[in-house]
Amino acid sequence: MYASVRTYRFSPVYIQEISEKLQDMFVPLLEQMEGFISYDWITTPDGQGIGVCVFRDEEGLRESIHLAADFRKVHFSHIGMTTPEIIVGSVGAHGVVPEQIAPTSKKNREDRPTH
Template identity: 45%
Template sequence: MFAVVRHYHFKPEDGEKIDKIIQDGFVPLLKKAKGFVRYYWLDTGNGEGASLSVFKDKAGADESIHIAAEFVKAQMSTLLTQKPEVIEGPVRAHD
């Protein structure tokens, strides 16, 4: 399995709007990616959020990076205060 973690920064007052955009727009799109396993989004309430996406293989994780970049550019760019940080790698431990 491969995972992608994305770290976002935004104004705290935009948190609920971003949560809705992700739930209603991004999650359904991401679920169509090859090898999709799971997606989690967390919002700290303080202007930061992070997501964890899990895929069966690297190809799916790579595809998700492109999907997310296009989605953020089209739907969230005006809401973010800086470019998202993205890390990707193989899952080495899980239950």
């Protein structure tokens, strides 16, 4: 697996707009790409955003970086979002809670056995 971490800066007043556009428009584009595994968008109150993208292969990941750059230019040029700092590399460790046992409500958490 390969991952990229892209760090952006922007005015904090745009946090909600950015998050909504990424969820509603960008994530569906990624989901259509070959080898896509996951995408997470993390924001800080002071206007820093971090996009973490994981693909099965390096080629898909590199394509996603170009897609993100085009998306930023089209959808976020009006807010002054910076060109990101980008880190790309192979994933050395990875963990996921299987969906069927992931807690989705208080009731589910109470039903899980404790050890």
